[in-house]
Amino acid sequence: MPRNAELRLFAVPLCAALVYALIKGLVNGWAASQLFSGFLFGSVIAMLLGIPLLLWGDRRCPGAPWRHLGSSLLQALVAGLLLGPSPRHLLLALLGGLALGALSSLVLRGIERLPAPPDHGQSRGWGRLLAVPLSGALTLGAVAVALYPKGSESLPVLLMGGMVGAWIGMLVGWPMLWLVERLFATRWRYVLGGGLSGLLIWLLSGAPGLYIHSLKGASGLDYWIPLLNRGVFPFLLLGLLGGLLFSLFNEIRRRPRLANHH
Structure with a gap:
């Protein structure tokens, strides 16, 4: 690879x-x-x-x-x-x-020409890279189905949420994966990377609402509570869930390799 x-x-x-x-x-x-x-x-x-x-x-x-x-x-x-x-x-x-x-x-x-990131003892492969958009697709698709009405609309909502999640995983998750493997050695680095991805997506899509909200004259708790509840927290939570799911996929992928190595 x-x-x-x-x-x-x-x-x-x-x-x-x-x-x-x-x-x-x-x-x-x-x-x-x-x-x-x-x-x-x-x-x-x-x-x-x-x-x-x-x-x-x-x-x-x-x-x-x-x-x-x-x-x-x-x-x-x-x-x-x-x-x-x-x-x-x-x-x-x-x-x-x-x-x-x-x-x-x-x-x-x-x-x-960039130097390769440290391996941290992880076996590298294409499965690890494919798990990034897969994690995004499953996370956003499942959340979309949970939030929208059930019934005949569930499958289209799942597919649409999954496609958006995979798209975000490719554009945000892949570079974040490269970054966190260079910066962190902890086993929780992928969860941390998911949270950072959620914050980055919020900055690119939701943060402009900060300026609009401030123009309405809100201040103090009236400003921060709606901002956190309907702004930062949903993006952060989705990112953490995606990172946790990727960590699970990565651990499942690594175990047979480690067993064969020993």
Whole structure:
């Protein structure tokens, strides 16, 4: 497995999300809704197509200098066809693919030069990386089903929550996994990483409400109690649950290896 694999996998959807958000902003304006839709579209295309192409390239042609550009152009072609097979969309896809290829090559080359994190005695493998989006999917999917009405809507809610949880796990969980394994040696580091991930997601999505809430003149307990109950705590709790679930998966994965080693 390549070193710093977490960051390499994370870089693929991140680069695509940034490129497509930029293209969407240039074409349709810099409204937040346009930027987010471009970010979401690019990241999903990269997760479904870019990551498999990266893994295939690592296995079949690891030294080829053109493989990131080829992967980016293929992703861009699929994106253009999904938007509509018009000359304008295909031209934007070509330009976006070239930009994505350049950005991906630069970022991935920089990641490959980073030192590998300490192993802390953990056996490393792809199962450990797949457990990150799986933990996010199960956590958010289960919470969504618990909060929303039961019955025929449970399965769609579970699937939607699971997809969002897996998406967040790839964009937030993979880099956080790389970070906590460099900073902490405690057996609870993955739970800690989950909590930090929840706080980071809150800062990116919920923290803007701090400013809006403060404009309403709230202060003291009237300000902090609603903020904690409906703001920080849910994100923190979900992150801790996801980190705990990942720790469980990681322990189950390691036990057969340790038994065979002894």
